[in-house]
Amino acid sequence: MSNLAILGGTPVIDAPFEIYNRIGPAERQAVFDTLETGVLSGYIGAPGPEFNGGPKVRELEERWSDAFEVRHSVAVNSATSGLFAAMGACGVSAGDEVIVPPYTMSATAMAPLVYGATPVFVDIEPETFCLDVELVRAAITDRTRAVIAVNLFGHPAQLAELRILADARGLRLIEDNAQAPLASEHGAFAGTIGHLGVFSLNRHKHIQTGEGGLCTTDDDDLALRLKLIRNHGENLVDHYGIDDIAGLVGFNYRLSELAAAVGLAQLDRAPEIIAEREGFGVRLSKGLAGLDGLTPPTAREGCRHVFYAWPLRFDPDVVGISRSVFVRAMAAEGVPLNEGYIEPLYLLPLFQRRTAIARNGAPFNTDNRTYAPGLCPVTERMYNIEEIGFGICAFELSDQIIDRIIEAFHKVYDARDHLHGLQDAS
Numbered sequence: 569m570s571n572l573a574i575l576g577g578t579p580v581i582d583a584p585f586e587i588y589n590r591i592g593p594a595e596r597q598a599v600f601d602t603l604e605t606g607v608l609s610g611y612i613g614a615p616g617p618e619f620n621g622g623p624k625v626r627e628l629e630e631r632w633s634d635a636f637e638v639r640h641s642v643a644v645n646s647a648t649s650g651l652f653a654a655m656g657a658c659g660v661s662a663g664d665e666v667i668v669p670p671y672t673m674s675a676t677a678m679a680p681l682v683y684g685a686t687p688v689f690v691d692i693e694p695e696t697f698c699l700d701v702e703l704v705r706a707a708i709t710d711r712t713r714a715v716i717a718v719n720l721f722g723h724p725a726q727l728a729e730l731r732i733l734a735d736a737r738g739l740r741l742i743e744d745n746a747q748a749p750l751a752s753e754h755g756a757f758a759g760t761i762g763h764l765g766v767f768s769l770n771r772h773k774h775i776q777t778g779e780g781g782l783c784t785t786d787d788d789d790l791a792l793r794l795k796l797i798r799n800h801g802e803n804l805v806d807h808y809g810i811d812d813i814a815g816l817v818g819f820n821y822r823l824s825e826l827a828a829a830v831g832l833a834q835l836d837r838a839p840e841i842i843a844e845r846e847g848f849g850v851r852l853s854k855g856l857a858g859l860d861g862l863t864p865p866t867a868r869e870g871c872r873h874v875f876y877a878w879p880l881r882f883d884p885d886v887v888g889i890s891r892s893v894f895v896r897a898m899a900a901e902g903v904p905l906n907e908g909y910i911e912p913l914y915l916l917p918l919f920q921r922r923t924a925i926a927r928n929g930a931p932f933n934t935d936n937r938t939y940a941p942g943l944c945p946v947t948e949r950m951y952n953i954e955e956i957g958f959g960i961c962a963f964e965l966s967d968q969i970i971d972r973i974i975e976a977f978h979k980v981y982d983a984r985d986h987l988h989g990l991q992d993a994s
């Protein structure tokens with residue numbers, strides 16, 4: 569007989585996981601001190617020093633640039649804003665194509681659409697869940713303007729190779745680095761290897777300000793364009809003597825002083841917070857090494873994986889039961905796991921109905937691209953069959969908790985023969 573909790577036995581973990589809280593005394597003090605100044609935002613959308621925001625925003629940008637060894641950081645109020653601004657800064661416009669992976673948060677693929685460009689979905693590598701470079705190469709056309717590589721789950725895409733490819737073909741490489749602060753590839757920080765990187769400080773990320781983000785670049789021109797898009801830049805193009813004004817319609821993507829103050833406190837703690845989360849991911853992977861049919865995530869050689877999430881690959885043919893039954897059995901043991909990450913983005917209604925930003929069908933009316941199931945088979949296999957996720961940045965964790973999770977995995981895995989009678993949840 570088995571003691572599996574799903575069959576009436578005792579669960580390995582009998583209390584729900586607590587939601588991870590990264591906010592401590594330093595953040596509280598930073599907010600209080602900023603409130604005392606009475607300056608909650610320092611921005612004005614007109615020429616002058618206030619065009620670049622208040623003291624906390626500017627300090628955050630300077631310190632972020634130091635920490636990530638990059639020339640410019642531009643604070644914004646979300647990574648979504650950062651991705652949109654990146655498109656405008658890079659001159660993406662109507663008729664262009666932008667290569668994106670389909671296994672990512674939707675904002676990655678919305679960014680080109682907002683500028684009238686078409687996202688072109690390219691499949692991912694099964695090992696890292698990031699863009700497959702050879703497929704990127706094959707997808708480049710004379711309309712391609714940019715590639716957005718997503719450093720998914722905390723692991724860098726093949727960034728150096730993508731950069732070489734982008735430079736050779738005259739494209740911009742943008743990194744969606746929302747999930748991978750302090751991840752690295754061959755000693756270079758993720759988010760700084762492309763022409764432009766975008767970080768998120770939303771409440772789910774390693775470090776957070778509630779809502780917020782930063783763009784990073786070594787390129788002076790891109791940095792200025794990002795700042796113009798962030799802050800009503802149409803009023804300043806003459807002031808800055810800019811000829812190429814396409815894409816420089818400004819928004820209000822400004823981060824508040826309060827959020828920036830929290831960001832500074834979080835940035836101080838980033839090495840420690842991120843190393844701790846990374847440690848949990850590594851410990852979990854080590855504890856599950858060697859089980860046939862389960863492939864825990866590891867870092868590609870020369871890379872640092874910071875484990876925003878921990879994506880396990882599950883082979884139902886080898887394990888002998890479906891992913892769904894396995895995940896339900898783990899839930900009964902007290903371990904919350906996700907079956908797949910995000911449905912491949914091309915299956916969203918806006919692609920299926922080819923209706924996004926305009927009633928006349930633009931930008932889909934300028935090409936005959938279809939978004940049928942099967943477009944990116946690796947992504948679909950990961951989403952539908954193989955990937956099991958655990959939210960390393962979602963819960964309060966400790967080495968002891970990770971060890972209990974490992975114990976639960978082994979318990980369910982070893983007793984899986986008892987689960988054959990269970991049906992997949994529909």
Ligand SMILES: Cc1ncc(COP(=O)(O)O)c(C=O)c1O
Pocket residue numbers: 645646647648649672673675676718744746747767768769770780781
């Ligand atoms: C890969 C990725 N890109 C972009 C975003 C958007 O970030 P934000 O919520 O800061 O706009 C997220 C947030 O979940 C993300 O995970």
